[in-house]
Amino acid sequence: MDEFAFIRSIAPKHHQQSSLIKGIGDDAAIFRQPYQDIVTAVDTFVEGIHFSKQTMEPHHVGYRVLAANISDIAAMGAVPAFYLISIVIPDSWTKAELSEIYKGMQMLASQYQMDLIGGDTVSGKELTISVTIIGYVEHNKVRYRNNARENDLVFVTGTLGDSSAGLYLLTSQGHSLSDCTRDYFIERHRLPSPRVDFSREMLPLSRVALNDISDGIANEAAEIAEASRVTIHLDYNSLPVHPQLKQFTAEQQRKWKLFGGEDFEILGTAAESDWPAIRAAAEKAQIKVTRIGYVTHQPHNTGKVILQEGNEQSILDKSGYTHLK
Ligand code: ADP
Ligand code: MG
Numbered sequence: 001m002d003e004f005a006f007i008r009s010i011a012p013k014h015h016q017q018s019s020l021i022k023g024i025g026d027d028a029a030i031f032r033q034p035y036q037d038i039v040t041a042v043d044t045f046v047e048g049i050h051f052s053k054q055t056m057e058p059h060h061v062g063y064r065v066l067a068a069n070i071s072d073i074a075a076m077g078a079v080p081a082f083y084l085i086s087i088v089i090p091d092s093w094t095k096a097e098l099s100e101i102y103k104g105m106q107m108l109a110s111q112y113q114m115d116l117i118g119g120d121t122v123s124g125k126e127l128t129i130s131v132t133i134i135g136y137v138e139h140n141k142v143r144y145r146n147n148a149r150e151n152d153l154v155f156v157t158g159t160l161g162d163s164s165a166g167l168y169l170l171t172s173q174g175h176s177l178s179d180c181t182r183d184y185f186i187e188r189h190r191l192p193s194p195r196v197d198f199s200r201e202m203l204p205l206s207r208v209a210l211n212d213i214s215d216g217i218a219n220e221a222a223e224i225a226e227a228s229r230v231t232i233h234l235d236y237n238s239l240p241v242h243p244q245l246k247q248f249t250a251e252q253q254r255k256w257k258l259f260g261g262e263d264f265e266i267l268g269t270a271a272e273s274d275w276p277a278i279r280a281a282a283e284k285a286q287i288k289v290t291r292i293g294y295v296t297h298q299p300h301n302t303g304k305v306i307l308q309e310g311n312e313q314s315i316l317d318k319s320g321y322t323h324l325k
Helices: 003-010 058-075 095-111 162-171 179-190 196-201 217-228 243-247 250-259 272-284
Strands: 020-022 037-046 079-089 115-123 128-137 153-157 209-212 231-235 266-270 289-296 305-309 312-316 322-324
Touching: 003 095, 003 115, 037 058, 058 079, 058 095, 058 128, 058 179, 058 196, 058 209, 079 095, 079 196, 095 115, 153 231, 153 272, 162 179, 162 250, 179 243, 196 272, 209 217, 217 231, 217 250, 217 266, 217 305, 217 312, 243 250, 266 272, 272 289
Parallel strands: 079 115, 231 305
Antiparallel strands: 037 128, 079 128, 153 266, 153 289, 209 266, 231 289, 305 312, 312 322
Protein backbone atom coordinates (compact mmCIF):
# COMPACT_ATOMS: atom_id res chain seq x y z
CA MET A 1 0.00 0.00 0.00
CA ASP A 2 1.20 3.50 -0.83
CA GLU A 3 1.61 5.39 2.45
CA PHE A 4 1.00 8.79 0.86
CA ALA A 5 -2.16 7.64 -0.89
CA PHE A 6 -3.30 6.17 2.41
CA ILE A 7 -2.68 9.41 4.31
CA ARG A 8 -4.47 11.39 1.59
CA SER A 9 -7.43 9.04 1.84
CA ILE A 10 -7.84 9.48 5.59
CA ALA A 11 -7.01 13.19 5.82
CA PRO A 12 -10.13 15.24 6.64
CA LYS A 13 -11.30 17.75 4.02
CA HIS A 14 -12.74 20.19 6.58
CA HIS A 15 -11.95 21.18 10.15
CA GLN A 16 -14.33 21.86 13.02
CA GLN A 17 -12.07 23.55 15.57
CA SER A 18 -11.48 27.25 14.99
CA SER A 19 -8.25 27.15 17.02
CA LEU A 20 -6.60 24.88 14.43
CA ILE A 21 -3.92 26.61 12.35
CA LYS A 22 -2.47 23.60 10.51
CA GLY A 23 -3.65 19.97 10.58
CA ILE A 24 -2.35 17.09 8.45
CA GLY A 25 0.20 17.98 5.77
CA ASP A 26 3.31 19.38 7.38
CA ASP A 27 5.87 18.08 9.88
CA ALA A 28 3.55 18.82 12.77
CA ALA A 29 0.12 20.27 13.54
CA ILE A 30 -0.44 23.67 15.20
CA PHE A 31 -3.33 25.13 17.15
CA ARG A 32 -3.58 28.26 19.26
CA GLN A 33 -5.14 28.25 22.69
CA PRO A 34 -4.91 31.45 24.72
CA TYR A 35 -7.30 30.94 27.65
CA GLN A 36 -7.76 27.34 28.70
CA ASP A 37 -5.48 24.60 29.99
CA ILE A 38 -4.58 21.89 27.49
CA VAL A 39 -5.23 18.28 28.50
CA THR A 40 -3.60 15.44 26.60
CA ALA A 41 -3.39 11.64 26.80
CA VAL A 42 -2.32 8.67 24.69
CA ASP A 43 -3.51 5.03 24.57
CA THR A 44 -2.36 2.13 22.44
CA PHE A 45 -4.48 -0.77 21.21
CA VAL A 46 -3.04 -3.99 19.80
CA GLU A 47 -4.94 -6.51 17.72
CA GLY A 48 -5.47 -9.78 19.59
CA ILE A 49 -5.06 -8.05 22.95
CA HIS A 50 -7.38 -5.05 22.95
CA PHE A 51 -9.64 -5.93 20.01
CA SER A 52 -10.13 -8.71 17.50
CA LYS A 53 -11.72 -9.22 14.10
CA GLN A 54 -13.73 -12.07 15.67
CA THR A 55 -15.82 -9.71 17.78
CA MET A 56 -15.69 -6.40 15.93
CA GLU A 57 -16.07 -4.90 12.49
CA PRO A 58 -13.30 -2.44 11.55
CA HIS A 59 -15.51 0.60 12.19
CA HIS A 60 -16.18 -0.66 15.75
CA VAL A 61 -12.42 -0.83 16.32
CA GLY A 62 -12.03 2.82 15.30
CA TYR A 63 -15.01 3.99 17.32
CA ARG A 64 -13.93 2.14 20.42
CA VAL A 65 -10.28 3.21 20.49
CA LEU A 66 -11.28 6.84 20.17
CA ALA A 67 -14.08 6.41 22.76
CA ALA A 68 -11.55 5.08 25.28
CA ASN A 69 -9.41 8.20 24.83
CA ILE A 70 -12.32 10.64 24.88
CA SER A 71 -13.39 8.97 28.11
CA ASP A 72 -10.05 9.95 29.71
CA ILE A 73 -10.63 13.55 28.66
CA ALA A 74 -14.17 13.41 30.12
CA ALA A 75 -12.74 12.10 33.39
CA MET A 76 -10.56 15.22 33.59
CA GLY A 77 -13.60 17.44 33.10
CA ALA A 78 -12.26 18.62 29.73
CA VAL A 79 -13.68 19.02 26.20
CA PRO A 80 -12.01 16.88 23.51
CA ALA A 81 -10.84 18.82 20.46
CA PHE A 82 -8.12 17.00 18.47
CA TYR A 83 -6.69 13.53 17.94
CA LEU A 84 -3.63 12.01 16.26
CA ILE A 85 -3.38 8.41 15.09
CA SER A 86 -0.21 6.37 14.91
CA ILE A 87 -0.89 3.10 13.14
CA VAL A 88 1.18 -0.04 12.55
CA ILE A 89 -0.31 -1.86 9.55
CA PRO A 90 0.19 -5.58 8.82
CA ASP A 91 -0.50 -7.19 5.43
CA SER A 92 -3.60 -8.92 6.78
CA TRP A 93 -5.60 -5.64 6.82
CA THR A 94 -6.92 -4.26 3.54
CA LYS A 95 -7.06 -0.62 2.54
CA ALA A 96 -10.89 -0.84 2.72
CA GLU A 97 -10.79 -2.16 6.29
CA LEU A 98 -8.36 0.56 7.37
CA SER A 99 -10.58 3.17 5.87
CA GLU A 100 -13.50 1.70 7.88
CA ILE A 101 -11.44 2.07 11.07
CA TYR A 102 -11.01 5.77 10.31
CA LYS A 103 -14.73 6.08 9.51
CA GLY A 104 -15.56 4.58 12.89
CA MET A 105 -13.35 7.19 14.57
CA GLN A 106 -14.91 9.93 12.50
CA MET A 107 -18.44 8.79 13.53
CA LEU A 108 -17.59 9.56 17.13
CA ALA A 109 -15.27 12.53 16.48
CA SER A 110 -18.02 14.39 14.63
CA GLN A 111 -20.27 14.21 17.71
CA TYR A 112 -17.70 16.38 19.50
CA GLN A 113 -16.53 18.52 16.55
CA MET A 114 -13.10 16.91 16.95
CA ASP A 115 -10.47 17.14 14.24
CA LEU A 116 -7.93 14.52 13.19
CA ILE A 117 -4.73 16.60 12.98
CA GLY A 118 -1.94 14.12 12.39
CA GLY A 119 -0.38 10.75 12.97
CA ASP A 120 2.14 8.29 11.68
CA THR A 121 1.89 5.26 9.40
CA VAL A 122 4.27 2.29 9.40
CA SER A 123 4.08 -1.40 8.49
CA GLY A 124 4.53 -4.14 11.03
CA LYS A 125 3.30 -7.50 12.28
CA GLU A 126 0.17 -6.68 14.29
CA LEU A 127 -2.35 -3.95 13.73
CA THR A 128 -1.55 -1.43 16.46
CA ILE A 129 -3.40 1.85 16.86
CA SER A 130 -2.09 4.52 19.14
CA VAL A 131 -4.45 7.43 19.78
CA THR A 132 -3.24 10.77 21.12
CA ILE A 133 -6.00 13.06 22.25
CA ILE A 134 -5.99 16.77 23.07
CA GLY A 135 -8.69 18.71 24.89
CA TYR A 136 -9.30 21.90 26.85
CA VAL A 137 -10.39 22.70 30.36
CA GLU A 138 -11.06 26.00 32.11
CA HIS A 139 -8.43 27.05 34.66
CA ASN A 140 -8.86 25.34 38.04
CA LYS A 141 -11.65 23.09 36.80
CA VAL A 142 -9.67 19.94 36.14
CA ARG A 143 -11.20 16.93 37.95
CA TYR A 144 -8.24 15.18 39.56
CA ARG A 145 -8.51 11.78 41.20
CA ASN A 146 -7.06 13.27 44.34
CA ASN A 147 -10.05 15.62 44.77
CA ALA A 148 -12.05 13.20 46.98
CA ARG A 149 -12.65 14.31 50.60
CA GLU A 150 -14.03 12.77 53.78
CA ASN A 151 -17.87 12.76 53.85
CA ASP A 152 -18.18 13.01 50.05
CA LEU A 153 -20.81 10.90 48.36
CA VAL A 154 -19.80 8.48 45.59
CA PHE A 155 -21.73 8.33 42.34
CA VAL A 156 -21.54 6.49 39.03
CA THR A 157 -23.18 7.09 35.64
CA GLY A 158 -25.08 4.59 33.50
CA THR A 159 -25.00 0.85 34.23
CA LEU A 160 -22.11 -1.47 35.05
CA GLY A 161 -21.05 -4.75 33.47
CA ASP A 162 -22.74 -4.18 30.10
CA SER A 163 -19.55 -4.25 28.05
CA SER A 164 -18.36 -7.50 29.67
CA ALA A 165 -21.78 -9.06 29.05
CA GLY A 166 -21.54 -7.99 25.40
CA LEU A 167 -18.07 -9.49 25.00
CA TYR A 168 -19.30 -12.70 26.62
CA LEU A 169 -22.22 -12.90 24.19
CA LEU A 170 -19.86 -12.38 21.26
CA THR A 171 -17.48 -15.12 22.35
CA SER A 172 -19.77 -17.86 23.67
CA GLN A 173 -22.77 -19.81 22.45
CA GLY A 174 -26.09 -21.14 23.63
CA HIS A 175 -27.82 -18.36 25.55
CA SER A 176 -31.51 -17.68 25.34
CA LEU A 177 -31.61 -13.87 25.33
CA SER A 178 -34.01 -11.94 23.11
CA ASP A 179 -32.40 -10.33 20.06
CA CYS A 180 -33.00 -6.90 21.47
CA THR A 181 -31.26 -7.66 24.79
CA ARG A 182 -28.38 -9.31 22.99
CA ASP A 183 -27.98 -6.32 20.66
CA TYR A 184 -28.04 -3.92 23.60
CA PHE A 185 -25.10 -5.57 25.40
CA ILE A 186 -23.12 -6.08 22.21
CA GLU A 187 -23.57 -2.48 21.20
CA ARG A 188 -22.41 -1.31 24.62
CA HIS A 189 -19.26 -3.34 24.06
CA ARG A 190 -18.61 -2.20 20.50
CA LEU A 191 -19.81 1.40 20.59
CA PRO A 192 -19.32 2.74 24.12
CA SER A 193 -20.42 6.30 24.96
CA PRO A 194 -17.89 8.50 26.72
CA ARG A 195 -19.59 10.76 29.28
CA VAL A 196 -18.23 14.13 28.16
CA ASP A 197 -21.57 15.97 28.31
CA PHE A 198 -22.18 14.91 31.89
CA SER A 199 -18.73 15.89 33.11
CA ARG A 200 -19.02 19.27 31.30
CA GLU A 201 -22.45 19.90 32.88
CA MET A 202 -20.74 19.65 36.26
CA LEU A 203 -18.46 22.58 35.40
CA PRO A 204 -20.09 24.96 37.94
CA LEU A 205 -19.18 22.63 40.84
CA SER A 206 -16.06 23.81 42.58
CA ARG A 207 -14.69 20.35 43.41
CA VAL A 208 -15.35 16.86 42.00
CA ALA A 209 -13.05 13.82 41.81
CA LEU A 210 -13.60 11.82 38.61
CA ASN A 211 -12.28 8.62 37.08
CA ASP A 212 -13.58 6.78 34.04
CA ILE A 213 -14.35 3.06 34.25
CA SER A 214 -11.91 1.41 31.92
CA ASP A 215 -10.82 -1.41 34.28
CA GLY A 216 -13.84 -2.06 36.49
CA ILE A 217 -15.29 -0.03 39.32
CA ALA A 218 -13.25 -1.77 42.04
CA ASN A 219 -10.04 -0.66 40.39
CA GLU A 220 -11.20 2.86 39.56
CA ALA A 221 -12.51 3.45 43.08
CA ALA A 222 -9.17 2.30 44.50
CA GLU A 223 -7.36 4.77 42.25
CA ILE A 224 -9.43 7.64 43.65
CA ALA A 225 -9.02 6.34 47.23
CA GLU A 226 -5.23 6.04 46.84
CA ALA A 227 -4.74 9.39 45.13
CA SER A 228 -6.96 11.20 47.67
CA ARG A 229 -5.70 9.21 50.69
CA VAL A 230 -9.22 8.32 51.81
CA THR A 231 -11.37 5.19 52.14
CA ILE A 232 -14.20 4.62 49.66
CA HIS A 233 -17.28 2.64 50.72
CA LEU A 234 -19.43 1.09 48.00
CA ASP A 235 -22.86 -0.42 48.56
CA TYR A 236 -23.07 -3.55 46.39
CA ASN A 237 -26.86 -3.48 46.17
CA SER A 238 -26.86 0.11 44.89
CA LEU A 239 -24.58 -0.58 41.91
CA PRO A 240 -26.66 0.23 38.81
CA VAL A 241 -27.20 -2.53 36.25
CA HIS A 242 -29.32 -3.02 33.17
CA PRO A 243 -32.46 -5.01 34.13
CA GLN A 244 -31.51 -7.81 31.71
CA LEU A 245 -28.14 -8.42 33.37
CA LYS A 246 -30.07 -10.70 35.72
CA GLN A 247 -30.34 -13.21 32.85
CA PHE A 248 -26.73 -14.15 33.57
CA THR A 249 -25.49 -16.23 36.52
CA ALA A 250 -25.01 -14.51 39.89
CA GLU A 251 -21.29 -15.14 39.60
CA GLN A 252 -21.06 -13.50 36.17
CA GLN A 253 -23.09 -10.50 37.29
CA ARG A 254 -20.88 -9.96 40.28
CA LYS A 255 -17.66 -10.28 38.33
CA TRP A 256 -18.81 -7.95 35.55
CA LYS A 257 -20.30 -5.31 37.88
CA LEU A 258 -17.24 -5.02 40.09
CA PHE A 259 -14.37 -5.93 37.82
CA GLY A 260 -15.71 -5.75 34.27
CA GLY A 261 -13.89 -3.11 32.29
CA GLU A 262 -14.61 -0.81 29.42
CA ASP A 263 -18.05 0.45 30.31
CA PHE A 264 -16.49 3.94 30.13
CA GLU A 265 -18.95 5.22 32.69
CA ILE A 266 -17.81 7.93 35.10
CA LEU A 267 -17.16 7.28 38.77
CA GLY A 268 -16.94 10.32 41.02
CA THR A 269 -17.07 11.78 44.48
CA ALA A 270 -18.40 15.20 45.53
CA ALA A 271 -19.78 17.04 48.52
CA GLU A 272 -23.18 15.88 49.73
CA SER A 273 -24.58 19.37 49.09
CA ASP A 274 -23.72 19.05 45.37
CA TRP A 275 -25.90 15.98 44.82
CA PRO A 276 -28.85 17.97 43.36
CA ALA A 277 -26.46 19.64 40.88
CA ILE A 278 -24.98 16.26 39.89
CA ARG A 279 -28.46 14.86 39.27
CA ALA A 280 -29.32 17.93 37.20
CA ALA A 281 -26.12 17.48 35.16
CA ALA A 282 -27.06 13.86 34.43
CA GLU A 283 -30.55 14.87 33.44
CA LYS A 284 -29.22 17.50 31.03
CA ALA A 285 -26.81 14.96 29.56
CA GLN A 286 -29.72 12.48 29.37
CA ILE A 287 -27.97 9.77 31.31
CA LYS A 288 -28.57 8.00 34.59
CA VAL A 289 -26.55 8.75 37.71
CA THR A 290 -26.70 6.69 40.92
CA ARG A 291 -25.38 7.23 44.43
CA ILE A 292 -23.41 4.15 45.33
CA GLY A 293 -21.43 5.01 48.45
CA TYR A 294 -19.51 7.49 50.54
CA VAL A 295 -15.98 8.54 51.53
CA THR A 296 -14.39 8.31 54.96
CA HIS A 297 -10.98 9.02 56.41
CA GLN A 298 -9.79 5.89 58.24
CA PRO A 299 -6.03 6.01 58.65
CA HIS A 300 -5.73 2.17 58.75
CA ASN A 301 -7.79 1.84 55.54
CA THR A 302 -6.29 4.65 53.49
CA GLY A 303 -6.47 3.92 49.77
CA LYS A 304 -8.85 1.00 50.28
CA VAL A 305 -12.31 0.28 48.95
CA ILE A 306 -14.80 -1.31 51.35
CA LEU A 307 -17.76 -3.16 49.90
CA GLN A 308 -20.96 -3.30 51.94
CA GLU A 309 -23.17 -6.23 51.02
CA GLY A 310 -26.20 -6.53 53.28
CA ASN A 311 -24.68 -6.78 56.75
CA GLU A 312 -21.29 -7.92 55.50
CA GLN A 313 -18.29 -5.73 54.82
CA SER A 314 -15.31 -6.78 52.75
CA ILE A 315 -12.21 -5.12 51.40
CA LEU A 316 -12.46 -4.96 47.65
CA ASP A 317 -9.26 -5.98 45.96
CA LYS A 318 -8.40 -4.43 42.60
CA SER A 319 -7.43 -7.77 41.15
CA GLY A 320 -10.86 -9.27 41.62
CA TYR A 321 -10.72 -10.76 45.13
CA THR A 322 -12.76 -9.69 48.09
CA HIS A 323 -11.80 -10.63 51.62
CA LEU A 324 -13.93 -10.25 54.69
CA LYS A 325 -13.08 -7.46 57.06
P1 ADP B 1 6.77 13.03 8.39
O1 ADP B 1 7.71 12.41 7.42
O2 ADP B 1 6.97 14.49 8.62
O3 ADP B 1 6.63 12.23 9.67
P2 ADP B 1 4.49 11.72 7.33
O4 ADP B 1 4.65 11.38 5.90
O5 ADP B 1 4.64 10.65 8.35
O6 ADP B 1 5.37 12.99 7.66
O7 ADP B 1 3.04 12.37 7.52
C1 ADP B 1 2.56 13.39 6.68
C2 ADP B 1 1.37 14.02 7.34
O8 ADP B 1 0.34 13.06 7.50
C3 ADP B 1 1.67 14.56 8.74
O9 ADP B 1 0.87 15.72 8.92
C4 ADP B 1 1.19 13.46 9.65
O10 ADP B 1 0.80 13.96 10.92
C5 ADP B 1 0.02 12.90 8.86
N1 ADP B 1 -0.20 11.43 9.08
C6 ADP B 1 0.66 10.42 8.80
N2 ADP B 1 0.13 9.23 9.11
C7 ADP B 1 -1.10 9.47 9.58
C8 ADP B 1 -2.14 8.66 10.10
N3 ADP B 1 -2.04 7.32 10.17
N4 ADP B 1 -3.29 9.25 10.52
C9 ADP B 1 -3.40 10.59 10.46
N5 ADP B 1 -2.47 11.43 10.00
C10 ADP B 1 -1.31 10.89 9.57
MG1 MG C 1 5.85 10.24 9.99
